[in-house]
Amino acid sequence: MQQVIRICNKELKDYFISPIAYIVISIFLLVTGWFFFTTFFYYNQADLRNFFNLLPITFSFLIPAVTMRLFSEELNVGSYEMLLTLPVTFKDILLGKFLAGVLFVAAALVPTLAYPIFIAFMGQLEWGAVAGGYLGALLLGASFVAVGLFASSLTRNQIIAFIVGMAICFTLTLIDKMIFFFPASLLGVIGYLGADFHFQNIAKGIIDSRDIVYFLSVVFIGLYGTHLVMQEKN
């Protein structure tokens, strides 16, 4: 566990010492802030629904950009060889990098807490839904980080890792909107696969075990896939 924390620490330091973190977080805040507040006063409702509606799409862009370097860069430079021959297990490395990604997403979400605080002054804000929304955002973020890690393990090229990661995240976000393309018998399954569908449930403040299980499954599959890919390489 100590090793996991050390690796996570190093990855986080890398993000926040270089400009990556500041650029990504600024873009995230600009995009979400702009789209949320342009329509906010028009709806005249004191809630964060529009903010959370948009989150899966922004995360689909943003998170693969954050995670693309985690394995690709190590493979490209060759530092992975040095890391793996230190007394750490692959599990330590994987979990450390995953944790760093999740904490980064959390760090990007922290400034947006200003929105509910600000809105609470203007109307009756339902704090339960807000809490649910943030919990959902973290779960969604974690599952996209796992997907991004998987994409990053596939290639030494960070751009390819980004595009593959983004494609998978986008598919997960939009698949339940594409439901009319699929035969009727598959509707239930396809609907269940949609990340957005599960996220919106939680964002409404309904914490259903099915939604939580969904996100945890995506995290597990992503991490296990990464494990398989990296194992295959050696």
Place this chain on the structure above:
Amino acid sequence: MIHIENLTKYYKEFCAVDQISLDIKRGEILGLLGPNGAGKTTTLRMLTGYFMPTSGTIRVKDYQLDENLLEIKKLMGYLPESAPLYHGMLVYDYLDYVAGLRGLDKNKKISRIRQLVDLCGLDEIMHRSISELSKGLNQRVGLAHAMMDDPEILILDEPTSGLDPNQIAEIREIIRQIGEEKTVILSTHILSEVEATCDRVVIIDKGKIVANDRMENLKQSTDQTHFIHLDILKANFQDVHDNLSGIDGVVGIEKINEKPNGPLSVKIACKSASDLREPVYHAIKQTDWVLIEFHQETKTLETIFRELTEED
């Protein structure tokens, strides 16, 4: 210390390492020598647990590689070829990170990093970014990485490749110092490096061990005939041939080159285990030739290496 048995590695169809068996004792500096693509790096990568062998076993002390990998990693320090370090980090941060992963506690960490800074000569660059370092400095940081936990076994993959002669001498000196107490395995295709640093040489070619012996033995074992080299002025080859071929023990005489107004270069092949320098000298003394060069050629590692790894 290290016991390798029938180690084999296939990359898909290609056999990179073919049934290598090897024993390495404590306190030995072992040179792994071979042409490019002979399987040196692959062998080292399996030894450090980075690659899984296709078949075969590796035992380090009492640990089995596939069961106690973590314990083995703790005993080993490994420097991969060209020391791929994290580019974005400062040298100090990097060493601190490695010390952490090696499980050194806070006090020990600082004192150990200080020692390594002295040993590897890093004091000028501790606060520089790794991406700005020259290749030699980068290599030295890599060496500090490998030695962080004072490992019992140090494995270095081409530690001096791409360095200038001064840096090579420095790195060799460091390796020799460490080799006094630790087991060191280093791979290289530079022959003089092995001669300068290693106790024992293992030559690998196409994934197989073709020689495995101490330096001195290796030189003797393949030393079947040796040569005496002569440069003579005021002589023609026919005379030289007639004059010297009568000496007992001379197998053959060969002209290497002859320049007009220059010396005649001749190579005399001698039977093994005979030193013919004295009779050759006496024979030449009888004539009026001018001898300007006279030496016995001992087999260098280079000739041995070529003999063993040359394509038929």
